[in-house]
Amino acid sequence: MSELSTLVTDGFTCTPTLDAAELSIVFAGSGDMHAVAPVADYLKQVHELAVQCSLSRVSCDFRSLTFMNSSCFKAFVVWIDTVKNAPQPYAIRFLTDPNLHWQRRSLEALRRLAMQVVSIEN
Amino acid sequence: MTELGLGLRVSVTLCFEPRADQIGSLRNALSDLCTPHISDADELSRLLLTAHELLENIVKYSAGGDVEFECTIERVTGGLRARLRTRNRADPNRLDDVRARLAALGAANDAISHYDEMIRDSAGKREGSGLGLARIEAEGEMRLEYRIDGDELTITAEGAISDHGRP
Numbered sequence: 001m002s003e004l005s006t007l008v009t010d011g012f013t014c015t016p017t018l019d020a021a022e023l024s025i026v027f028a029g030s031g032d033m034h035a036v037a038p039v040a041d042y043l044k045q046v047h048e049l050a051v052q053c054s055l056s057r058v059s060c061d062f063r064s065l066t067f068m069n070s071s072c073f074k075a076f077v078v079w080i081d082t083v084k085n086a087p088q089p090y091a092i093r094f095l096t097d098p099n100l101h102w103q104r105r106s107l108e109a110l111r112r113l114a115m116q117v118v119s120i121e122n
Numbered sequence: 123m124t125e126l127g128l129g130l131r132v133s134v135t136l137c138f139e140p141r142a143d144q145i146g147s148l149r150n151a152l153s154d155l156c157t158p159h160i161s162d163a164d165e166l167s168r169l170l171l172t173a174h175e176l177l178e179n180i181v182k183y184s185a186g187g188d189v190e191f192e193c194t195i196e197r198v199t200g201g202l203r204a205r206l207r208t209r210n211r212a213d214p215n216r217l218d219d220v221r222a223r224l225a226a227l228g229a230a231n232d233a234i235s236h237y238d239e240m241i242r243d244s245a246g247k248r249e250g251s252g253l254g255l256a257r258i259e260a261e262g263e264m265r266l267e268y269r270i271d272g273d274e275l276t277i278t279a280e281g282a283i284s285d286h287g288r289p
Binding site: 030113 | 142143145146149163164167168170171174175178181182237238241242244245246250251252253254257260261
């Protein structure tokens with residue numbers, strides 16, 4: 001995938017897979033201060049690719065993401081808000097691990113931001 | 123070695139020069155200390171989220187010098203009580219910002235609604251998060267208080283921790 005490559009920072013990775021009309025990204029590690037700028041930039045690229053390829057859905061697999069700080073969370077807020085206000089919004093699905101309890105609290109807040117766009121699955 | 127009081131389960135105070143690359147290690151150490159006393163993983167998760175956001179705050183906003191981080195877990199009637207406190211020097215702009223944010227939090231009737239509103243507002247701001255303290259109240263379910271003494275800022279997060287499931 002030339003448009004979107006794997007992101008590797010200190011203790012944090014994003015690994016994309018593009019399949020038909022869906023982009024899947026596996027997030028792993030801990031989204032802390034080191035990851036904030038790379039994640040924000042990465043999500044911009046995700047949106048550009050999604051628009052360019054007319055994707056119907058982007059899946060974010062958080063099952064290996066142990067934590068995300070409020071600044072990385074903010075990057076998702078900006079992305080989701082961008083998608084919500086796009087001419088042709090695509091769906092955003094979060095895959096979660098129920099044993100990582102912070103995910104339920106944080107992702108519910110993201111879902112409330114854009115209930116027509118965001119879904120959460122265990 | 124000082125013995126813990128009758129109700130205390132954890133009491134740790136750290137004085138250190140804040141570094142971003144130590145936050146994860148500090149959070150993990152706190153997890154190890156508290157896990158034997160907090161049987162509910164969701165409750166422990168709230169505590170660690172609060173600790174992480176407070177620790178990042180002092181890394182990002184400390185105006186230099188050593189900082190202090192304190193965590194106590196105390197047994198009270200009906201469960202446990204957690205108290206996390208940070209103390210650091212901060213510049214005047216930061217003090218004004220914290221004062222405004224915490225006043226807004228204190229005035230909000232509902233922490234979740236206030237958090238949702240802050241999230242919506244933050245979407246249009248490309249720089250900074252400003253969500254950390256609101257996240258502590260909404261997701262961490264902790265009550266925040268602060269004190270400013272000269273250029274010294276103390277933030278305290280306090281809340282009940284359920285220990286249902288513990289024999």
